[in-house]
Amino acid sequence: xxxxxxxxEILLKFSKQIFDKLGLNEQDSEIVSRILxxxxxxxxxxxxxxxIPIYAKRIKLGLINPKPNVKIIKESNTSxxxxxxxxxxxxxxxxxxxxxxxxxKKYGMGSTGVRNSNHFGINxxxxxxxxxxxxxxxxxxxxxxxxxxxxxxxxxxxxNPLCIAVPAGEEPDVVxxxxxxxxxxxxxxxxxxxxxxxxxxxxxxxxxxxxxxxKQALEGALLPFGGPKGYGxxxxxxxxSGVLTGSQFGPETGSLFGDLDxxxxxxxxxxxxxxxxxxxxxxxxxxxxxxxxxxxxxxxAKGFDRIxxxxxxxxxxxxxxxxxxxxxxxxxxxxxxxLAASLDISERL
Amino acid sequence: xxxxxxxxEILLKFSKQIFDKLGLNEQDSEIVSRILxxxxxxxxxxxxxxxIPIYAKRIKLGLINPKPNVKIIKESNTSxxxxxxxxxxxxxxxxxxxxxxxxxKKYGMGSTGVRNSNHFGINxxxxxxxxxxxxxxxxxxxxxxxxxxxxxxxxxxxxNPLCIAVPAGEEPDVVxxxxxxxxxxxxxxxxxxxxxxxxxxxxxxxxxxxxxxxKQALEGALLPFGGPKGYGxxxxxxxxSGVLTGSQFGPETGSLFGDLDxxxxxxxxxxxxxxxxxxxxxxxxxxxxxxxxxxxxxxxAKGFDRIxxxxxxxxxxxxxxxxxxxxxxxxxxxxxxxLAASLDISERL
Numbered sequence: 001x002x003x004x005x006x007x008x009e010i011l012l013k014f015s016k017q018i019f020d021k022l023g024l025n026e027q028d029s030e031i032v033s034r035i036l037x038x039x040x041x042x043x044x045x046x047x048x049x050x051x052i053p054i055y056a057k058r059i060k061l062g063l064i065n066p067k068p069n070v071k072i073i074k075e076s077n078t079s080x081x082x083x084x085x086x087x088x089x090x091x092x093x094x095x096x097x098x099x100x101x102x103x104x105k106k107y108g109m110g111s112t113g114v115r116n117s118n119h120f121g122i123n124x125x126x127x128x129x130x131x132x133x134x135x136x137x138x139x140x141x142x143x144x145x146x147x148x149x150x151x152x153x154x155x156x157x158x159x160n161p162l163c164i165a166v167p168a169g170e171e172p173d174v175v176x177x178x179x180x181x182x183x184x185x186x187x188x189x190x191x192x193x194x195x196x197x198x199x200x201x202x203x204x205x206x207x208x209x210x211x212x213x214x215k216q217a218l219e220g221a222l223l224p225f226g227g228p229k230g231y232g233x234x235x236x237x238x239x240x241s242g243v244l245t246g247s248q249f250g251p252e253t254g255s256l257f258g259d260l261d262x263x264x265x266x267x268x269x270x271x272x273x274x275x276x277x278x279x280x281x282x283x284x285x286x287x288x289x290x291x292x293x294x295x296x297x298x299x300x301a302k303g304f305d306r307i308x309x310x311x312x313x314x315x316x317x318x319x320x321x322x323x324x325x326x327x328x329x330x331x332x333x334x335x336x337x338x339l340a341a342s343l344d345i346s347e348r349l
Numbered sequence: 350x351x352x353x354x355x356x357x358e359i360l361l362k363f364s365k366q367i368f369d370k371l372g373l374n375e376q377d378s379e380i381v382s383r384i385l386x387x388x389x390x391x392x393x394x395x396x397x398x399x400x401i402p403i404y405a406k407r408i409k410l411g412l413i414n415p416k417p418n419v420k421i422i423k424e425s426n427t428s429x430x431x432x433x434x435x436x437x438x439x440x441x442x443x444x445x446x447x448x449x450x451x452x453x454k455k456y457g458m459g460s461t462g463v464r465n466s467n468h469f470g471i472n473x474x475x476x477x478x479x480x481x482x483x484x485x486x487x488x489x490x491x492x493x494x495x496x497x498x499x500x501x502x503x504x505x506x507x508x509n510p511l512c513i514a515v516p517a518g519e520e521p522d523v524v525x526x527x528x529x530x531x532x533x534x535x536x537x538x539x540x541x542x543x544x545x546x547x548x549x550x551x552x553x554x555x556x557x558x559x560x561x562x563x564k565q566a567l568e569g570a571l572l573p574f575g576g577p578k579g580y581g582x583x584x585x586x587x588x589x590s591g592v593l594t595g596s597q598f599g600p601e602t603g604s605l606f607g608d609l610d611x612x613x614x615x616x617x618x619x620x621x622x623x624x625x626x627x628x629x630x631x632x633x634x635x636x637x638x639x640x641x642x643x644x645x646x647x648x649x650a651k652g653f654d655r656i657x658x659x660x661x662x663x664x665x666x667x668x669x670x671x672x673x674x675x676x677x678x679x680x681x682x683x684x685x686x687x688l689a690a691s692l693d694i695s696e697r698l
Binding site for chain 2: 019066072076077078079081105107108109110111112136148149150151152153154156159164166174176178202207208209225229230231232234235236238239240243244245249250251273274275277278279284287288291294296298299300301302303304306307308309310
């Protein structure tokens with residue numbers, strides 16, 4: 001597939017125009033667009049500007065509220081419960097992590113939950129807001145059901161990702177951002193399109209049998225990574241994001257792409273821990289650097305020439321793309337241009 | 350192997366006598382013994398009274414301080430950093446989780462770190478102290494290095510377990526307690542003794558090649574579960590337990606069984622979240638019950654006739670063993686009797 005390269009500012013400006021026209025207020029439009037561009041800069045193209053068309057579709061269908069009144073329902077020194085008012089997930093989540101950071105700075109810890117929300121992008125963005133402020137940040141979200149519990153065959157759990165970001169000193173922050181499924185459903189879709197088999201262990205068919213046929217897998221369910229361990233983690237992410245926040249959970253959550261007749265009603269959960277309550281931040285950062293270097297410089301396994309820290313690949317990608325610009329593939333460019341045209345925006349990518 | 354069955358009270362009394370004689374004060378002896386018996390009641394025999402001989406050995410060698418002065422080094426409303434004074438890990442950890450619970454009840458969240466500590470038993474015991482009080486409890490500990498980072502071949506990380514316990518209503522609490530390695534080293538030792546092969550993916554040899562030979566695996570390193578995901582989680586457990594608390598971390602931690610010339614110097618980390626800050630506890634518990642029942646009653650995969658919740662097997666084991674008593678194998682009985690004799694205790698199991 002052909003692709004073209006854009007400066008981040010170009011994509012940011014284009015994205016803002018679109019969200020402005022879709023009815024978001026200026027500040028929200030800026031927040032959403034900035035998160036999307038940062039995501040593309042990390043090399044996570046699937047969750048960057050490529051998602052604008054589906055967001056726009058849902059807004060146009062009235063399934064996402066473009067002008068949400070994000071409300072704090074309940075608040076204490078260390079916690080807040082926030083209603084996203086069915087707006088874009090990024091808006092309430094940005095506010096939620098900001099509050100979490102403030103609370104952790106003042107009171108040592110913060111935890112904020114968001115209910116009545118929609119897809120919020122990548123977990124890492126929010127956790128890294130905390131690590132950039134010298135805190136340990138954690139982000140959890142439930143997603144629409146794609147995965148079977150261990151021993152089951154119904155889609156009852158999302159790929160429910162979790163992310164923990166930890167500040168380091170001279171080294172890049174450690175950012176573990178991972179789904180609790182073995183792979184993303186998108187990888188199985190790619191295999192189906194290419195007529196390829198998938199490895200054993202990725203998914204099951206509708207009878208709950210492990211399958212290597214991507215078509216059967218798409219009708220069946222994804223499997224959690226590490227069997228009962230990934231299943232347990234997926235449940236816990238759903239408990240924090242869905243059960244505890246008062247959002248939908250399990251199979252009741254709506255799908256971004258699949259359910260075009262209802263809001264997603266998903267939830268998110270954020271936590272921040274103040275390192276200074278345990279040791280001076282500078283000491284902690286030095287200790288992190290020494291941990292990172294000890295692992296990076298250790299002997300490699302057969303077939304590996306490098307050991308990466310969690311998030312290091314994305315960090316290096318960011319440094320690279322900040323120089324070269326962000327690649328966007330032709331299909332996405334044409335979708336975005338069509339969208340702009342439909343919104344009477346004269347500019348084109 | 351033959352085994353005998355004991356009432357929990359008998360084992361508790363026997364254990365207390367031993368720890369009294371080893372020099373623990375009465376209260377600490379009671380705490381440690383109660384945790385060991387609760388562990389046996391969960392069916393985790395490897396971490397119950399069977400561990401008394403190695404604890405005793407380390408105390409006799411002067412590697413564990415029998416009368417620790419557990420000190421609070423730093424404290425805020427939501428946090429505490431505790432020095433275990435090289436005592437048994439259970440003692441400082443019990444105090445740490447108690448503080449965590451009090452803080453979460455008063456201020457919404459609590460996090461406590463323990464440094465300068467030793468093996469503390471099972472994570473689940475501490476997390477369940479919180480869930481029994483209607484809080485979400487989390488427990489992390491680093492362990493001696495057994496596992497290679499993803500892409501590496503040196504033992505730089507422990508099996509670093511984590512546990513999250515969540516209160517339910519009529520259903521048993523959800524308790525996910527898991528190591529971040531594919532399997533415990535003990536399983537490879539068993540295979541080596543029986544002359545059996547191990548499955549691919551459990552471990553690597555000294556060159557970092559995946560091996561099915563348990564002897565080569567024991568000389569090499571365990572692998573993290575789920576490749577880079579389990580590796581990332583193991584690092585994060587080490588960051589919270591080791592780096593943040595000021596304990597040793599990575600390859601610098603000492604082994605309970607292996608290092609008989611130095612203290613372990615490991616660390617632990619505990620967190621508690623007050624559910625009432627988000628919704629009434631009763632509502633939350635009903636939502637948990639409905640999540641649990643939805644999953645349990647769903648269609649089973651080929652080859653499964655039941656879907657378990659995290660911790661459900663251990664919960665049922667506890668109900669069973671509370672009635673029948675705790676099985677202890679002959680080898681452990683004779684070790685414990687020898688130990689009693691060496692301490693001039695007249696009673697025998």
